[in-house]
Amino acid sequence: MTATPDLGTRNHQHASPDLLRSVFRQHAAGVAVITARGENGPVGFTATSLSSVSAQPPMLSFGISTGASSWPAVSGADHVGVHVLGEHQEELAATFARSGADRFGAPTAWREGPEGVPILDGVLAWLVCRVVARVPAGDHRIVLAEVVLGDHAGTGRPLLYHQGRFNGLRD
Helix, strand or coil: CCCCCCCCCCCCCCCCHHHHHHHHHCCCEECEEEEEEECCEEEEEEECCCEEEEECCEEEEEEEECCCCCHHHHHHCCEEEEEECEHHHHHHHHHHHCCCCCCCCCCCCEEECHHHCEEECCCCEEEEEEEEEEEEECCEEEEEEEEEEEECCCCCCEEEEECCEEEECCC
């Protein structure tokens, strides 16, 4: 027999976008930047939805809003770049999260990588991935991508996102 949890006298909320956002503000997440080659140049956005999906083959996923400025390029890209940011890259994360920002202008340091994917300099790790699926999920798409190559030789500690702010790890 399973005991019913005591839910107390708190004010419970029915499912809503606000409830989901509030709950996920409690969930600390690593910060990544996803990049792709677009028709008019490189595009990219900050993502906290990065997940490992499979070890064999090596595969990951991330979510992107279909209303995002990067979506048209990501929707047609064969390959994307995935960059794990360090705690020293808070401003880079903010730039790629800000609507209308010149994301690839100075001071962003980057180069064209394999498959024409924009690769950001100074990150903890980066991957070039082949897009294998774009799965509809409400107002987003979940992109499944197979790892082609990468580099994990960056140094430092990861950047985290929690309570609507970028943070570093605490000992």
